[in-house]
Amino acid sequence: MGVPAARIVFDESDRATVADAVSEILATGALTLGPWTERFEQAFATEHGASHAVAVASGTAALEVVLRTIGVQGREVVVPAVTFYATAGAVLHAGGRPVLADVDPTTLALSPQSVEAVLTPATAAVVLVHIGGLITPAVDALRALCDARGIPLVEDAAHAHGSSYAGRPAGTFGLAGAFSFYPTKVVTSGEGGMIITESPELRDEARIYRDQGKGAFTANHHVREGASWRLSELNAAVGTVHLRRLKEFVETRRRVAARYDAALAGLDGLTAVTEPAGVRSNYYKYVALLPPGVDRAEFKRTLAAEHDVRLSGEVYDLPLHHQPVFAPYRGAPLPAAEDVCARQICLPVLSDMTEDETDRVIEAVTAVHRRLAG
Ligand SMILES: *Cc1c(COP(=O)(O)O)cnc(C)c1O
DSSP states (O other): BBBBOOOOOOHHHHHHHHHHHHHHHHHTTTTTTSSSHHHHHHHHHHHHHEEEEEEEEEHHHHHHHHHHHHHTTTEEEESSSSSSHHHHHHHHHHOOEEEEOBBBBBTBBHHHHHHHTOOOTTTEEEEOOOOOGOOOOOHHHHHHHHHHOOEEEEEOOOOOTOETTTTTTOOOSSSEEEEEEOOTTTOOSSSSSEEESSOOOHHHHHHHHHTTTTSSSOOOOOOOOOOBBOOBBHHHHHHHHHTTTHHHHHHHHHHHHHHHHHHHHTTOEEEEEETTEEEOOOOOEEEOOOOOOOHHHHHHHHHHHOBBBBOOSSSSSSSGGGGGGGGGGOOOOOOHHHHHHHEEEEHHHHHHHOOOHHHHHHHHHHHHHHHHHH
């Protein structure tokens, strides 16, 4: 009995609820931009204490739409070097130039210093990413820095459904928050994304962009360079049902993380990325840094081969400035990003993880650490 890297949790009752919803959607023929999308938007906004939510086809679309409403065409957008391809990809799609910044190694997020180092008069926006679900306590200082320069702060909250800092939910610290419902994320709709914001203007613009830039749902005049970024009603129903489990999933994931924190504290040189005071992560990922010089591939291979414990993908194993596609945007070395990408591992955290599974991971990591890093 091994431990998988990930598990997508829809219990029998949720599967039945989705099946009923799909049957209703097919019977009515309201397949897109209908009542389930509205339900999903309202529930998601409420869950995150936001005034407005706009559902879109993916997390990448959510980011691109926000950046298009800001108008980053021909200007620079600061993104951390430690993030998924899509954060910087969305900047390119929106016509902007990604500027890759270093991160704080204790939170894996941008810091005021690393952002300040790359700001220029051409900076149009800063995108903060909550890696692994952890919101950096520097978020207030980052917001203040952006405000002082009149630059919008955008959150790529693709990892952070239900996370908070100082009681404040992810997605509410800047102009807008962009979430993803890709299958591996803490809440999924199959495919999908969500924008949350306090700005009614941004909400209205986002609704225009997601539906081919049409001025109105029933009209045929196109006022923006939008695209087909709508979420289907089928996906909205899946997401609405899954979102109801968010609190329970996060509780389970946090229990697992607390046990990992306690167990890993005793392992020399293995440094967990732990929550600073006031931070409440959803533990999309549990990140730990291997001691320098330990071969990550061998560590993972040994865990799988000898203990049947599979680690999930890193967040991330390569900083963006080392990704071939971003070679044109490579600048000075980004030492913290390079180091945390090279040394990190992600222990499995499942939304329905059992105590036995958690124990198994702890025993396996302890044994392999003793052998390869002790
Ligand atoms: C998953 C993810 C995205 C993109 O989401 P999609 O729904 O796959 O488009 C963007 N940013 C980060 C950090 C992600 O992890």
